[in-house]
Amino acid sequence: MSTAVANDRLVKRFEKWDTDGNGVLEASDFQGEAARIAQNLGKSADSPEVQELHSAFQGLYEHLAQKAGVPGGAISREQFLAATGELLFKEGEASFNRALSPIVKALISLCDDNHDGEIDAREFQAWLSAVGVPVSQAGQMFQKVDRNGDGKLSEDELLQVVRDFHFGRLEVDLLG
Numbered sequence: 001m002s003t004a005v006a007n008d009r010l011v012k013r014f015e016k017w018d019t020d021g022n023g024v025l026e027a028s029d030f031q032g033e034a035a036r037i038a039q040n041l042g043k044s045a046d047s048p049e050v051q052e053l054h055s056a057f058q059g060l061y062e063h064l065a066q067k068a069g070v071p072g073g074a075i076s077r078e079q080f081l082a083a084t085g086e087l088l089f090k091e092g093e094a095s096f097n098r099a100l101s102p103i104v105k106a107l108i109s110l111c112d113d114n115h116d117g118e119i120d121a122r123e124f125q126a127w128l129s130a131v132g133v134p135v136s137q138a139g140q141m142f143q144k145v146d147r148n149g150d151g152k153l154s155e156d157e158l159l160q161v162v163r164d165f166h167f168g169r170l171e172v173d174l175l176g
Ligand SMILES: [Ca+2]
Pocket: 018, 019, 020, 021, 022, 023, 024, 025, 026, 029
């Protein structure tokens, strides 16, 4: 594991999620990111899946603000790096999964056109466009995420890849 790579990815994550670019993360930034994803997918803002995504991002914001010691307030870059670093490197897998699984679940709901609870290759393209990742390597990425090779991405497989990406173990970014 490379801590430098992991840190670099958290800095990029901070910049991506600071949707209004004012240098701190507020609840409105997380709502902005949820709205951007919904818009990329052409989903109506009042659909249940989009509401679920908004709640998931709100929950993550509250969790991180709490960890950073600024509940309800603005999270600075340093506070974000400390809070997410702790989540990744000190608390371990279970905490990371608890914090991120609502977002992964909401993204599955948004992209799961055939309602089987998993993401197939075609649905995966929608996922990548939604989060703003170029779809040119979708095929190759799909194979890396699909660990059991059944042609579908389960919640566990998706969550594991989000985690591995932030640990610097894998070059597949599922959150853009
Ligand atoms: Ca901001």
